[in-house]
Structure formats: structure tokens, C-alpha cells
Amino acid sequence: LQTHTWALLCFIKDGKPLCSLKTKICSAWGDSYYRTFDGRDFVLQGNCNYTLVQTTCPGLNASVPLQINIARAYLNSASVSAIHMVQINANVCSIKLYMTGLSKCVETDFGLVVTHRSDVLTVQMPRIFSGNLCGLCGNFNANPQDDLITDDESDLSLAVRHWQTGIKHECVDVPLNTSGCHSQDIALYRGKDFCGRLLDREGVVQSCHKTVDPQDFYDNCVHDLCYSNQTTLCLVLSSYVAVCQEMGVKVDEWRASDFCGK
Numbered sequence: 001l002q003t004h005t006w007a008l009l010c011f012i013k014d015g016k017p018l019c020s021l022k023t024k025i026c027s028a029w030g031d032s033y034y035r036t037f038d039g040r041d042f043v044l045q046g047n048c049n050y051t052l053v054q055t056t057c058p059g060l061n062a063s064v065p066l067q068i069n070i071a072r073a074y075l076n077s078a079s080v081s082a083i084h085m086v087q088i089n090a091n092v093c094s095i096k097l098y099m100t101g102l103s104k105c106v107e108t109d110f111g112l113v114v115t116h117r118s119d120v121l122t123v124q125m126p127r128i129f130s131g132n133l134c135g136l137c138g139n140f141n142a143n144p145q146d147d148l149i150t151d152d153e154s155d156l157s158l159a160v161r162h163w164q165t166g167i168k169h170e171c172v173d174v175p176l177n178t179s180g181c182h183s184q185d186i187a188l189y190r191g192k193d194f195c196g197r198l199l200d201r202e203g204v205v206q207s208c209h210k211t212v213d214p215q216d217f218y219d220n221c222v223h224d225l226c227y228s229n230q231t232t233l234c235l236v237l238s239s240y241v242a243v244c245q246e247m248g249v250k251v252d253e254w255r256a257s258d259f260c261g262k
């Protein structure tokens with residue numbers, strides 16, 4: 001993701017749409033990539049559970065009680081892990097549940113929208129929460145530098161551990177196996193028949209390159225193919241296209257009958 005998404009949230013007031021409250025998105029994609037509301041990138045691996053968003057924060061008066069947690073798990077190999085559960089704790093009067101494409105969506109009456117599919121999670125928060133949040137998604141104050149880092153912590157990979165939850169749950173936050181990919185396999189997976197499809201300037205997803213940098217997805221793709229099976233390529237491409245579509249980019253049909261199943 002190269003840009004932040006600012007969206008308009010609209011209410012119906014006196015029979016007319018009132019669109020004034022801007023929102024911002026925190027996202028997670030692929031097996032390990034995360035971006036805070038303010039645009040700070042970090043990587044999470046392993047099978048631990050974390051708090052993404054919380055309104056009960058040190059030094060802040062919580063306006064709306066809210067906590068969003070994720071549980072990560074190892075998938076088809078001991079090296080690739082991903083979010084397998086999202087938990088939202090909030091006091092709300094009403095929620096909407098619906099599907100958008102392959103994503104399950106939860107929308108609350110105070111403007112929170114959470115979407116989740118196998119490889120992409122987005123949390124969209126209204127601007128009224130600016131500066132009043134904590135958790136892995138950061139504090140939402142427009143400054144990426146102060147996200148996650150506490151006064152006595154300068155290492156981002158250690159700082160994310162502060163947001164681990166479920167102490168009873170034994171977990172590790174590193175890949176279990178990091179030496180399973182041969183150099184000839186890496187060369188193959190970087191090529192145009194595999195992850196190279198993401199970077200191809202004349203390829204199926206080139207229309208999105210200017211909006212969403214494919215490099216992270218490419219790196220992720222090579223890593224994932226090394227440690228899992230080749231259907232992962234379809235998941236990574238699907239993940240990139242989903243983020244592109246979230247950002248409003250129209251992507252041509254990229255699946256074919258003989259590739260990732262049309």
C-alpha cells in the first residue's frame with residue numbers, strides 16, 4: 001500500500017445523506033504484512049494472538065469501549081502462518097454483517113468497518129478516534145513514527161510483543177523453518193511464470209502498480225512459495241488484487257481456466 005485510504009462515511013440525516021466523517025484503514029495482507037492507520041509497516045509471523053485496536057489506552061479516556069483482536073495460526077506448513085480469527089469486542093446498538101466479494105464485513109453503528117478474507121484484513125475507523133487508539137494498528141494521530149513504539153522501546157519487532165494477548169496460549173512469533181528454499185527454487189519463483197507476474201509491467205496486474213506497490217507482495221510471494229505449495233501463488237495474486245480493489249483500482253480479469261481457476 002503506497003497511499004492511505006481516506007473514505008467518506010455517510011449518514012442519512014433529515015432524509016439527506018450527510019458525508020463528512022473521514023475514515024482511515026489499518027490493514028494486514030499476505031502471511032505477515034501489516035500497516036497501521038498512520039502508515040507504519042511491520043511484519044508479524046508465527047502463531048501468537050494480538051490486539052489490533054483498543055480504546056482503553058494508558059493516559060487516554062476511552063470514548064467507546066472497543067477491542068479488536070486477531071489470532072494467528074500456522075497454515076499448511078510450519079513456516080507460513082496467517083490470521084485465522086478476528087474478534088471484535090464492542091458496545092454497539094446495531095451491526096451489519098454482509099459480504100463484499102470474498103470478504104466478510106462487519107459494520108457498527110459508530111462507523112467501524114472490519115473486512116476479512118483469507119489473505120486480507122482491513123479495519124476502517126472514523127476520524128473521531130484520531131489519537132485515541134492503541135494496539136498494533138497504532139494511535140491514529142497521523143504520525144507513523146510513534147506507532148507501536150513506547151518510550152522505553154525502540155525495536156519494532158519487540159514492540160509488537162507488547163500487544164500479544166492470551167498468555168495461556170503457547171506461541172512463537174518467528175517462522176519455525178527458515179532454511180527450506182534452494183537458490184534454484186528462489187530463481188524459479190522470482191520468474192515470470194510465478195511471482196514475476198506481480199511486477200510485470202505488461203502483465204495482468206500492471207494497472208494497479210501506480211496505486212499499490214507490488215514489491216511487498218512479490219517478496220511475500222517468493223517466501224510463501226518456498227515454504228508451501230504452488231496454490232499459494234493464486235492466493236498472493238488474489239490478495240494483491242483485493243487490496244487494489246479496496247483502493248479503487250479496476251483490475252482486469254487475471255484468472256484463467258488453466259490458471260488459478262476462473
Ligand SMILES: [Ca+2]
Pocket residue numbers: 038138139140141142143144145146147
Ligand atoms: Ca501514530
